[in-house]
Amino acid sequence: MAKEVGLGLALAGLLFMYLNGYDVTPLLFLGAAGAGLYYIARSRGLLARHFVPEQPVNQQEVSFADIGGQASAIQELREALDFIKNYHQIKKLGIRPLKGILLTGPPGTGKTLLARAAASYTDAVFIACNGSEFIEVYAGVGAQRVRRLFQTAREAALRQGKKNALIFIDEIDILGARRGTNASHHEYDQTLNQLLVEMDGLKVDDRVRVLVVAATNRPDMLDPALLRPGRFDRLVRVDLPDRQGRLEILRLHTRNKPLGDDVSLEELAKETFGFSGAHLESLANEAAILAMREGSEVICQRHFQEAVEKVMMGERLDRRPSAEELRRVAVHEAGHALVSELVKPGSVSSLTITPRGQALGYMRQVPEDDPYLHTREYLENQVAVMLAGAVAEELVLGSRSTGAGGDFQEAARVAEQMIKNGMSSLGVVDAESLPRGLRYRAITEILRGQEERVRRFLSERKELLEKVVEALLEKERISGEEFRRLVS
Structure with missing residues (x-):
């Protein structure tokens, strides 16, 4: 209301001056310039009085029972949260409260869900934000938003009659990157410094006990000051489920x-x-x-x-390859499948020549267990399966195609892994200091050895290879069971 009254008075004053013969052009120019600057400042957030992060209202609470596949992470997180729940006992024993918990792991593993469940477990107000929300090109804005974040958490807890507040910062590697990496812009460092100050100020006897939970898939980028005891006291690894x-x-x-x-x-x-x-x-x-x-x-x-x-x-593609290309794809995938079944019986899950995403066809394997360690035999078998598609094309059609490019790159990567782990003819070596020519010869030796092995195997079973190709061309997709009935 006050803005409308002020605007009306200003317009009335300008009209009065104009009617009395005054030149109001400079005043109009200054008013337009001031309005433009005000608009720019508001759009950049410089004049925003409050930074209000996400506060889920009437949202269904998430408990640890709603999260599957993360038993070890849940156990470790629950143990850390018990310090928050039993604050009277830890105060009596003189235990310093936890101030921060860092969740690390690949994308999509449930780090945000774990943070929401932690808030429910401790009966805390849940305040969520993203690291990118604190970064601005103007000095002081990020630090102000950090202060406002902690203030908002305390105010929200008091309004709801709760004694705990949980602040969740997703993608904290944007906010907490190593200081000095952005030499031309100190706003990043100022924002991180303010976060460190706020976390240092957390106490067990505060009216509202604040816990900071952060998530990232790049913990190597974080500033060491964030990871020291007294800030993020616990690092919980959230891995892909077994x-x-x-x-x-x-x-x-x-x-x-x-x-x-x-x-x-x-x-x-x-x-x-x-x-x-x-x-x-x-x-x-x-x-x-x-x-x-x-x-x-x-x-x-x-x-x-x-x-x-x-x-x-990805989704199926509408574009269909020509009959000649389709036959080449079928030969390629049949070669992969035959060698896969040789090195590990029962490993083929399905074969298809239906184009999807960037692939014209593919052979999918099913591992019996989730391997944590790989032997030399296992890696050699993987290289053989990767090379089988191109070798099958050469044996049946007389030439190779560009469709094997990705297979070759992956095979070379596995061969390099063998060299690093002392599984090549070079023995135990320091892969970083290995001369480029020697590394090339060792990789080539592994690839050519497996290529000859695959060529011998497929040459002896050329009729069987043609049989699988004809079945693929007829049905476009065959399951692992159908494939094994064909080759048995």
Whole structure:
């Protein structure tokens, strides 16, 4: 209301001066310039009185029981949070309270969900923000927003009658990067300094006990001052789920979905090696969408199989390769599958020549277990499988194609890994100081050795290779069981 009154008085004054013969052009110019500067300052956030981070209102609370596949991370986090819940006992024993917990791990593993569950576990107000929200080109704005963040957390807790507040900072590597890395701009350093000051000021006997939980997938970028004891006291690793963890996550995301009698979540957990929690949630959602498109009342196993391929590779492409290209793709994938079945029986999950994403076709493997260590034999077998597609093209069609480029790069990467771990003919070496020519010869020796091995195997089974190719051209997709019946 005051703005409207002031604007009306200003216009009346200008009109009065104009009618009395005064030149109001300079005043109009100054007013326009002032309005422009005010607009720019407001758009940049310089005149914003408050920085209000996310405060979920009436949002369903998340508990640790709603998070699957992260048993060790939940256990470690719960132990740290018990210090917050039992504050009377830790005060009596003179224990310094935890001020910060850092969650690290790949994207999509549930770090934000863990932070929300931690707030529910400690009956705390949950305040969420992102590290990029604190970075501005104008000095002092980021530091002001950090101060406002902690003030908002305390005020929100007092309004709701709670004694705990949890501040969650996602992507903290943007806010907490090593000082000095942005030499031309000290705003980053000032913002980080303010965060350090605020965390140092947290005490156990405050009216509102504040806990800072941060998440990042780049802990190596953080400033050492953030990671020292007294700031982020606990570092909780949130890794990709193992096979049992994937099964738990699938059960959580399918509990509200009608599943067919043929659905085996254990089989899906086995086939989704390397999937994060976010991937598995998308898998369950895509399977439900496919069932809806077909008009099915339940979600069947074939819907989940199709969803796995869609999540991994992308949507099917409308563009169809020519008959000659399609045959070459079938030969390529059949070569991969035959060698994979040789080095590890039962490892082929499916074969397809349906174009998806950037791939014209692919062969998918199913690892029996989640390996943590790799032997020389295992890595050599992986190289052999990668080279099999190009060798099959050469044997059946007389030449190779550019479709094997990605296979060659991955095979060279595995060969380099063998050299670093002392599994090549060079023995134990320092890979960093190895001469480039010697490294090249060692990689070439590994690749050529496996290439000859694959060529001998496929030459002896050329008729079998053609049989698989014809089946692929006829059906476009065959399962691992169908493939094994063909080659048995």
